[in-house]
Amino acid sequence: MNQEKEKRQKYDKEFKLEILRLVSEQKRPIAQVARDFGIGENTIYKWKKAFEEDPVNAFPGTGHLKPEDEQFRQLKRDLERVTEERDILKKALAIFSKTPR
Template sequence: MRRKFSREFKLEAVKLVRERGVSVAQACRDLDVAESVLRRWMRELAEAPASAFPGHGQMRSEQAEIAALKKEVARLKAERDILKKAAAFFAREST
């Protein structure tokens, strides 16, 4: 089963390395976290400090935009299908 970590835990783990001078390997041993996971957290925090570790239903702005666009595409496809059916119906009626 995959473990989940809170935003606060991730921030504190990164602080151990960046601010307190603990090595990544030592922090990973102390926290029982894989080194690749801690390094990914460090990279995510460096790239976008405000939106790092969204979790709990929060999305990054890019993910939210993609979700909104997918929703709009689905709505437009439904409208298109309705118009196709209406056009076919009226084409039959006029013949």
């Protein structure tokens, strides 16, 4: 069975904000806006919810993380580095603690 994987459409921040402006300021129904732009209604509802919860960081875009996600990424890198340093020190300790024969 050979199925082609459908690519997800990506929308930039400005486009999402424009769609939400049509819905909120111009009072256009989400169903109508979704049909006009070929977007799923659920997608617009998700954008609306994300914007209402955190307008500043609602649509970070590719490569741009929310501050808490960036902090998590940095902490994970730090942990990996410290773990590697610890492993190196363990090996060095094992080598230098051997008694000469």
